Every structure is written in structure tokens, then in C-alpha cells.
Amino acid sequence: MDLRMHEELARVWDDFEEDDDVWVGVLTGAGDRAFSVGQDLKERARLTAAGDASPTTFGSRGQPGWPRLTERFRLFKPLVARVRGYALGGGFELALTCDIVVASEDAVFGLPEARHGLVPGAGGVFRLVRQLPFRTAMGHLLTGRNLDADRAHRLGLINDVVPPDELDECVNRWVEDILRCAPLSVRAIKEAALESASASLEQAFATRYVWEEKRMHSRDAQEGPRAFAEKRTPDWWGE
Structure with a gap:
């Protein structure tokens, strides 16, 4: 992901947050080879050589595309990651941000930043130690070792692993x-x-939770029990 892509994605997330007609998001890569392999290190090297790059660290404040998905801590719409192929570095950090992760059998996850003199600054350090047992997480963070889809599933990092030709069907479910x-x-x-x-x-x-306050006094809070009593499918308004 280069700086231009970060700016484009920021606009996408702004629109996603603000559009009341969009209730769930699906994050996927283009093509079958990779979900995302993270930061464009060639761009990084070029900017550094030209003296145009500030040092990278944890978080993206002040950088193009801020706040990036990994730092949108008030984004409460559900996100599903559809992972095919490699999800490395910032790509894995994006998947860790999502609520549901569905991967194909050929998916590979990893945070190789330490091997390149970097840190998983988009939340990989913080989220992995929260989503895995500490020593399991540190084993991957300190070595940059990858996880295949089966291991990621056994560790509870992802919800489903399916053959590539069943990936879209599983995500849709x-x-x-x-x-x-x-x-x-x-x-x-x-x-x-x-x-x-x-x-x-x-x-x-x-x-006190903001969205719970909204739900408590919403039409939907009345519609759910009413539909159950009337033995019909509820009609949700999102209000």
C-alpha cells in the first residue's frame, strides 16, 4: 500500500461510516495472489533516499490517509475480511482489525516487519497479543514467521477456512x-x-454506550419482539 492508496482508503472508510444505508463492510484484495502485503517498501526506500520520509512508528497520525482503518476506534459497523493469498504486514493488520475473517486454504498471514528494521506499527503488535496467547503472539512478532490458514484457524485468529472456489459463498453467508x-x-x-x-x-x-442508548429507544427495539410474537421476519429500519 502506497501513500496514495492510504488516502483513497481513508475516503472509502469515511463514506462507509457516514452512509446509514450500508450496514456491513467486506474488505478484500484485488486478484487471487494477495489480500494485501502491506506497506510499499520500495516507495518507502525512495522517499527516504530523497529525504522526504519521516520515521515510521506506531500509528499513522499526521501521515496521508489518517485515520487509517486500524486507528478508527469508533467504527462500530461490522467488517468482514475476505482473505485470499498473502496477508502480510499492514495487510495482516487490516485483517486483525476486522470482526470476521474468512480465508481460503492458500492464505498466508504474517508480520515480517522486524526482518526489515521496522515494527508492526498499524496495530499488529497491540492486536496480536490481545487475540492470541502472549507467547504464541510473541513467537510470531519476534521472528516474523508466517502462519498458514490452518494454523491461524486453529489459533482462533480467523473464523472459517474454505477452498478458494468456496470463499465468496462463505463470505456471503x-x-x-x-x-x-x-x-x-x-x-x-x-x-x-x-x-x-x-x-x-x-x-x-x-x-453508558452510545449505540446502546440509540438501540434502546429505536423502532427496531420494538420491531424485534413484535415480529417474534407475530411469527414473521422482522423489518429493520436502523432507527
């Missing part, structure tokens, strides 16, 4: 299942899960 749910409920659940991750249970229960 996840999307359809999410869309069967009330969109405000989905956002409230995601918000509560993320906001309470580092809180005690007592703090989690005591916290």
Missing part, C-alpha cells in the same frame, strides 16, 4: 447472517465489546 440482525443491535454489541475489552466487569456494566 456471514454477511447474510449479519444482515438478518438489527443493525443498531449489531453496532451496540460491537461498541460494547470493544469499549469494555480492558474494563472490569463492574466497569463494563456501569458504562
Whole structure:
């Protein structure tokens, strides 16, 4: 991903957040070879040689495309990653940001930054140690070793592994299942899960969640029980 792509993606995420008619997002790569292999290191080397590059570190504040997906901490619409091929560096960090990850059997995940004198600055360090047992995460972070799709699935990093020709069908099933749910409920659940991750249970229960406040007083909160009582499929308005 070069700087221009980061700027383009920032506009995409802005539109995604602001469009009330879009309830779920699917992030995928172009083609079959890679989901994303992360930062364009050739561009990085060229800019550094020209004296036009600032040092990289954790986070992207002040850089093109900020806030990038990995730092949109208030994005509570659900995201599904469709991973085919390589998801390395920033590509893996994008997948770690998503709520559901579906991968083909040929997918490969990894954070090789330490091998290039860099750090996984788009959240890879922080998210991997939260999503895996500590020593398992450190084993990959400190060596840059890759994970194949089967190992990533066994470790709980991804939800499903399927043959390449079944990838789209599997992703669609996840999307359809999410869309069967009330969109405000989905956002409230995601918000509560993320906001309470580092809180005690007592703090989690005591916290007021913005999207839960919206859901509580919404038409959808009335429609769900009514549809159940009437034995019909609910009609969600997202309001």
C-alpha cells in the first residue's frame, strides 16, 4: 500500500461510516495472489533516499490517509475480511482489525516487519497479543514467521477456512447472517465489546454506550419482539 492508496482508503472508510444505508463492510484484495502485503517498501526506500520520509512508528497520525482503518476506534459497523493469498504486514493488520475473517486454504498471514528494521506499527503488535496467547503472539512478532490458514484457524485468529472456489459463498453467508440482525443491535454489541475489552466487569456494566442508548429507544427495539410474537421476519429500519 502506497501513500496514495492510504488516502483513497481513508475516503472509502469515511463514506462507509457516514452512509446509514450500508450496514456491513467486506474488505478484500484485488486478484487471487494477495489480500494485501502491506506497506510499499520500495516507495518507502525512495522517499527516504530523497529525504522526504519521516520515521515510521506506531500509528499513522499526521501521515496521508489518517485515520487509517486500524486507528478508527469508533467504527462500530461490522467488517468482514475476505482473505485470499498473502496477508502480510499492514495487510495482516487490516485483517486483525476486522470482526470476521474468512480465508481460503492458500492464505498466508504474517508480520515480517522486524526482518526489515521496522515494527508492526498499524496495530499488529497491540492486536496480536490481545487475540492470541502472549507467547504464541510473541513467537510470531519476534521472528516474523508466517502462519498458514490452518494454523491461524486453529489459533482462533480467523473464523472459517474454505477452498478458494468456496470463499465468496462463505463470505456471503456471514454477511447474510449479519444482515438478518438489527443493525443498531449489531453496532451496540460491537461498541460494547470493544469499549469494555480492558474494563472490569463492574466497569463494563456501569458504562453508558452510545449505540446502546440509540438501540434502546429505536423502532427496531420494538420491531424485534413484535415480529417474534407475530411469527414473521422482522423489518429493520436502523432507527
